[in-house]
Amino acid sequence: DLTVHTQSHNYPIVITENTAIESNSMASQVASYITGQQVLIVTNETIAPIYLKALQQPLEAQFTVQVCVLPDGEQYKTQSSINQIYDVLMAAHFNRDVTLIALGGGVIGDMTGFAAASFMRGVNFIQIPTTLLSQVDSSVGGKTGINHPQGKNMIGAFWQPQMVLADMSTLKTLPARELSAGLAEVVKYALIMDAEFLLWLEHNLPAMLALDLAILGEAVKRCCQYKADVVAQDERESGVRALLNFGHTFGHVIETHEGYGNWLHGEAIAAGMVQAAELSQKIGWLTSDDVARVKRILSLANLPITPPPIEVQTAFDLMGHDKKVKHGQIRLILLKSLGEAVLTNDFDPHLLTDVLAKHA
Numbered sequence: 476d477l478t479v480h481t482q483s484h485n486y487p488i489v490i491t492e493n494t495a496i497e498s499n500s501m502a503s504q505v506a507s508y509i510t511g512q513q514v515l516i517v518t519n520e521t522i523a524p525i526y527l528k529a530l531q532q533p534l535e536a537q538f539t540v541q542v543c544v545l546p547d548g549e550q551y552k553t554q555s556s557i558n559q560i561y562d563v564l565m566a567a568h569f570n571r572d573v574t575l576i577a578l579g580g581g582v583i584g585d586m587t588g589f590a591a592a593s594f595m596r597g598v599n600f601i602q603i604p605t606t607l608l609s610q611v612d613s614s615v616g617g618k619t620g621i622n623h624p625q626g627k628n629m630i631g632a633f634w635q636p637q638m639v640l641a642d643m644s645t646l647k648t649l650p651a652r653e654l655s656a657g658l659a660e661v662v663k664y665a666l667i668m669d670a671e672f673l674l675w676l677e678h679n680l681p682a683m684l685a686l687d688l689a690i691l692g693e694a695v696k697r698c699c700q701y702k703a704d705v706v707a708q709d710e711r712e713s714g715v716r717a718l719l720n721f722g723h724t725f726g727h728v729i730e731t732h733e734g735y736g737n738w739l740h741g742e743a744i745a746a747g748m749v750q751a752a753e754l755s756q757k758i759g760w761l762t763s764d765d766v767a768r769v770k771r772i773l774s775l776a777n778l779p780i781t782p783p784p785i786e787v788q789t790a791f792d793l794m795g796h797d798k799k800v801k802h803g804q805i806r807l808i809l810l811k812s813l814g815e816a817v818l819t820n821d822f823d824p825h826l827l828t829d830v831l832a833k834h835a
């Protein structure tokens with residue numbers, strides 16, 4: 476198993492191919508990380524009918540279990556959902572000994588983590604990510620939070636889980652479009668850290684799309700290893716962790732312009748990574764073959780490789796709200812080569828304009 480090393484504690488990421496529904500495997504794997512008698516499972520209306528019973532029933536033999544089923548969707552990643560979680564905790568008279576379990580994708584994971592960080596000044600929680608995106612990205616690293624009406628992920632806390640259980644069999648019920656969105660983040664790791672992993676993906680992506688759980692598990696393991704390494708070096712994102720935002724400044728423009736939900740996050744990131752690669756080529760770091768390779772792997776994953784038309788000035792304005800703008804100068808994560816990323820503002824701004832204008 477993998478271990479994430481942070482200032483607060485070390486915790487394992489367990490990656491399995493268990494059949495989450497047919498066996499009690501999820502419950503037995505998390506049980507030993509539950510310290511007290513009280514458990515609150517947080518999930519949503521889509522996931523509950525599929526996976527809740529298999530987790531809840533066996534845990535009830537050992538613990539006092541409460542459940543909070545939230546509505547499904549990014550638009551519910553709000554303070555009012557957090558209050559619903561607190562309401563269940565208070566009504567059950569749960570205290571500092573409680574362990575919260577997030578059963579779901581990144582939305583449920585981020586909210587459950589934030590509720591755990593804030594309830595009684597911080598209680599334990601466990602992540603059971605059920606989307607590829609949450610398995611390779613959001614469940615690891617301790618960023619938790621909710622949206623504010625005026626900005627995504629504006630309220631939150633760094634709060635690490637006691638463990639992460641990634642059960643590959645949950646991906647069998649994930650909509651294909653969500654699987655592809657998760658693949659965008661998988662490709663991201665290859666592009667920023669490991670050219671050999673890119674080769675591996677070019678070979679194994681068809682098997683991943685065909686839900687070969689062993690291959691998916693191998694990919695999740697590699698991604699979690701990269702993320703764990705980065706988080707161990709830079710838990711609070713003051714340095715190297717920022718590289719994980721490759722493609723995200725461009726992607727953020729697409730997401731905001733198109734309205735959240737119309738483009739999935741991973742889809743926007745895919746098109747955004749192509750734009751970042753195109754700029755890297757204009758600077759002279761990537762070759763046109765490199766850029767073609769980026770486009771090919773993303774297309775293979777059924778992801779978009781061109782952004783929707785957006786006016787250049789609009790794009791600049793939207794970038795201005797991004798966290799990576801310092802003193803009016805846009806800093807971007809770009810590729811020195813395939814497998815090596817840098818955070819830089821050392822480029823001619825006209826080249827950025829050219830990239831944005833290509834799709835305006």
Ligand code: NAD
Binds near residue numbers: 582585
């Ligand atoms: P999501 O949680 O909305 O899940 C996507 C959809 O799939 C939802 O409709 C969900 O109900 C459904 N679903 C989940 N698992 C399923 C399964 N096994 N079978 C069938 N349906 C299933 O989206 P996501 O892509 O997992 O996460 C996106 C969120 O993650 C965003 O809010 C984003 O801000 C956050 N995020 C956080 C971090 C972090 O470091 N904390 C990193 C990246 C993204």
Ligand code: ZN
Binds near residue numbers: 612660723740
């Ligand atoms: Zn992302």
